[in-house]
Amino acid sequence: MDSKLFPEGTQRCSFGQYLIWMAALTGIFLWGLYAAVLVLYNGIGTTGLDNYFGFGAWITFDLAVIALGAGAFFTGLLKYILKIKQLEKIINLTVVVGFCCYAGAMLVLVLDVGQPTRAWFGYWHPNVHSMLTEVIFCITCYLTVLIIEFVPLILEQKQLNKIPFIHALAHNMHINMALFAGIGAFLSTFHQGSLGGMYGVLIGRPFAFREGFFIWPWTFFLFVLSAVGSGPVFTVLIATLMEKITGKKLVDFKTKALMGKIAGSMLCVYMFFKILDTWAWANGYLPSVGLTFDDMFYGFIYGKWLMWTEIVLCGVVPAIMLVTPSIRNRPGLLYTAAILDCIGVSLNRYIFTVQTIAFPAMPFDSWQKYYPNWVEYATSIMIIAFGFIVLSLAYRYLPLFPQERKLNYQSGE
Amino acid sequence: MQVKEFKIKWGMVIDIDKCTGCGACMVGCQVENNIAPMTKKDPYNYVQALTWDRDDAANKLKVLTWLTVYELSNGAAFPNHETAYLPRPCMQCGNPACVPVCPVVATEKNEEGGIVSQIYPRCIGCRYCMAACPYHARYFNWWDPIWPEGMDKGLSPSVSVRPRGVVEKCNFCHSRYLDAKNKARQDGGDPMNLPDGAYNTACADICPTKAITFGDLNNPEHKVHELAKSKNAFRLLEKLGLAPQVYYMSEREWVRKQGDNYNADGGDHGAPSNSHG
Numbered sequence: 001m002d003s004k005l006f007p008e009g010t011q012r013c014s015f016g017q018y019l020i021w022m023a024a025l026t027g028i029f030l031w032g033l034y035a036a037v038l039v040l041y042n043g044i045g046t047t048g049l050d051n052y053f054g055f056g057a058w059i060t061f062d063l064a065v066i067a068l069g070a071g072a073f074f075t076g077l078l079k080y081i082l083k084i085k086q087l088e089k090i091i092n093l094t095v096v097v098g099f100c101c102y103a104g105a106m107l108v109l110v111l112d113v114g115q116p117t118r119a120w121f122g123y124w125h126p127n128v129h130s131m132l133t134e135v136i137f138c139i140t141c142y143l144t145v146l147i148i149e150f151v152p153l154i155l156e157q158k159q160l161n162k163i164p165f166i167h168a169l170a171h172n173m174h175i176n177m178a179l180f181a182g183i184g185a186f187l188s189t190f191h192q193g194s195l196g197g198m199y200g201v202l203i204g205r206p207f208a209f210r211e212g213f214f215i216w217p218w219t220f221f222l223f224v225l226s227a228v229g230s231g232p233v234f235t236v237l238i239a240t241l242m243e244k245i246t247g248k249k250l251v252d253f254k255t256k257a258l259m260g261k262i263a264g265s266m267l268c269v270y271m272f273f274k275i276l277d278t279w280a281w282a283n284g285y286l287p288s289v290g291l292t293f294d295d296m297f298y299g300f301i302y303g304k305w306l307m308w309t310e311i312v313l314c315g316v317v318p319a320i321m322l323v324t325p326s327i328r329n330r331p332g333l334l335y336t337a338a339i340l341d342c343i344g345v346s347l348n349r350y351i352f353t354v355q356t357i358a359f360p361a362m363p364f365d366s367w368q369k370y371y372p373n374w375v376e377y378a379t380s381i382m383i384i385a386f387g388f389i390v391l392s393l394a395y396r397y398l399p400l401f402p403q404e405r406k407l408n409y410q411s412g413e
Numbered sequence: 414m415q416v417k418e419f420k421i422k423w424g425m426v427i428d429i430d431k432c433t434g435c436g437a438c439m440v441g442c443q444v445e446n447n448i449a450p451m452t453k454k455d456p457y458n459y460v461q462a463l464t465w466d467r468d469d470a471a472n473k474l475k476v477l478t479w480l481t482v483y484e485l486s487n488g489a490a491f492p493n494h495e496t497a498y499l500p501r502p503c504m505q506c507g508n509p510a511c512v513p514v515c516p517v518v519a520t521e522k523n524e525e526g527g528i529v530s531q532i533y534p535r536c537i538g539c540r541y542c543m544a545a546c547p548y549h550a551r552y553f554n555w556w557d558p559i560w561p562e563g564m565d566k567g568l569s570p571s572v573s574v575r576p577r578g579v580v581e582k583c584n585f586c587h588s589r590y591l592d593a594k595n596k597a598r599q600d601g602g603d604p605m606n607l608p609d610g611a612y613n614t615a616c617a618d619i620c621p622t623k624a625i626t627f628g629d630l631n632n633p634e635h636k637v638h639e640l641a642k643s644k645n646a647f648r649l650l651e652k653l654g655l656a657p658q659v660y661y662m663s664e665r666e667w668v669r670k671q672g673d674n675y676n677a678d679g680g681d682h683g684a685p686s687n688s689h690g
Binding site: 042046054055121126131204206287290291292 | 455510535544551555650
């Protein structure tokens with residue numbers, strides 16, 4: 001029915017099948033939308049957040065998807081600025097995934113901010129000393145860049161591209177894409193960094209506070225490194241998931257392994273500094289404010305196992321797996337390492353968001369527990385459904401994977 | 414880290430040994446500052462009526478209490494067990510954790526007197542300041558503020574009410590400061606040199622045991638000036654270097670020790686040089 005719209009020389013499932021799939025996704029999206037309406041209409045009191053946990057599941061979700069969306073800027077940087085040609089086979093997907101992640105984060109922020117209609121105050125009354133101001137600047141500018149990067153892909157849609165003007169426009173945008181990749185890399189680096197800086201500057205929160213370089217606490221650099229150390233493999237996981245769902249080969253394994261190598265190298269650098277930072281924090285900073293490493297943990301939900309899982313099982317282990325060619329080149333192990341890596345960075349964002357504020361700085365105060373409620377889950381799942389919808393549309397109608405024809409419909413290679 | 418200094422520095426000295434934990438200060442604060450009580454029902458919101466009830470004041474983690482009283486325990490078993498009560502207003506820190514983090518300059522420490530402001534119409538409700546404050550002195554309006562019928566008649570005309578979705582906190586009853594300065598001007602006095610007691614907060618006013626003393630820490634004619642220098646005086650979490658303008662005092666060592674963390678040996682991390690007064 002809509003086969004004229006498919007990318008050149010590809011096959012897609014029947015329209016009916018596609019409709020059922022999209023209806024299911026839309027259903028999930030609408031459930032989240034209902035929760036979002038409750039938040040906007042009744043107030044954020046609807047959620048599990050409270051005065052001890054002003055930040056919670058939403059901020060964790062934001063930080064995690066933004067870190068995982070880092071594949072877009074980092075792959076863009078390597079492809080367009082450092083000219084690693086192999087990456088053009090996955091670059092379109094990184095842009096779409098990055099767009100979904102950043103647009104999703106923005107949508108969640110609309111709910112998370114108590115007065116969303118005042119969001120523009122970040123531009124109108126900016127506090128240049130606040131890391132969050134930098135976040136507001138970078139996230140909005142970078143989303144614009146991602147849209148600019150996404151547009152040529154839409155313009156290359158088979159039918160649209162037949163119009164000479166659109167064809168020329170898409171072509172010209174492609175030629176200048178290095179400029180946007182550069183701007184994107186700059187913005188996203190600062191954005192990832194300022195998200196980390198947000199926690200590192202909290203002088204009243206010993207769990208997160210870090211010394212640093214000039215105005216940037218160490219967490220600034222750690223967040224950048226952990227994002228580039230996980231974003232590329234997240235894109236690989238998305239590509240693989242799409243292959244499983246569609247039953248087609250979309251990206252050759254060589255490109256996936258290269259993405260794994262890139263992420264693995266960055267992850268190694270990150271783990272080196274992360275371990276150094278944790279050690280210095282535990283042995284230098286904490287004693288200086290009368291605290292010990294043990295004071296930072298409590299019971300099961302704030303236990304040390306979280307940090308060990310993050311640093312060892314989901315940090316050092318995938319780093320080693322990804323930089324070892326014999327492990328990386330086996331699909332099952334590459335995907336395992338990628339999953340561990342992505343869990344690790346998400347766990348890091350959770351720990352920095354929730355444990356930072358759960359630790360009772362005042363000795364007579366007690367640890368409080370935070371449980372997100374269904375409203376926070378539903379709205380977060382809504383964003384995931386949104387991502388699936390965008391990817392489903394992009395896969396069906398846009399030339400997302402340049403290798404698809406060769407890998408599926410032609411013999412050889 | 415830099416401590417912001419002013420000619421006038423409004424501060425408090427709270428004698429924990431005098432505090433009985435009666436909670437009058439909390440009530441006084443609530444009434445003075447038009448702090449919304451929490452009600453389960455919102456008769457003006459039909460969507461709310463169709464879904465779930467709101468939190469009422471039973472949820473202590475969502476309630477608005479600019480001033481809250483903590484119960485301290487020495488941790489010993491009977492008969493050596495002792496308790497103490499610690500009222501906690503906003504510390505009006507000299508080096509506030511909350512001010513530099515606000516993305517929209519909705520909270521500032523700029524006015525003579527050193528009170529950390531909160532500008533409700535500018536606050537976007539991101540709650541970053543709440544994440545920054547280790548004293549939990551900041552509160553978020555999780556729900557629309559509602560005063561049950563009749564209670565709205567008791568609202569103070571001097572203090573603006575706050576909408577849902579913004580952060581609020583103790584401001585040392587700032588409207589009383591404006592009133593005191595105006596009165597001084599009318600009476601031919603100097604608004605920049607108010608006599609002790611001319612400006613007092615509601616909590617200090619109402620405290621039945623006079624545990625809370627309020628005044629200008631920099632003015633030798635104000636009682637707090639001396640009290641803050643007492644050997645029993647301390648501030649909360651001094652090692653973090655936030656330099657609060659609220660002091661506590663207690664003759665009991667275990668109470669004083671609970672003002673900061675002493676679990677590890679170590680130096681002062683950025684402790685301010687003006688640790689007293």
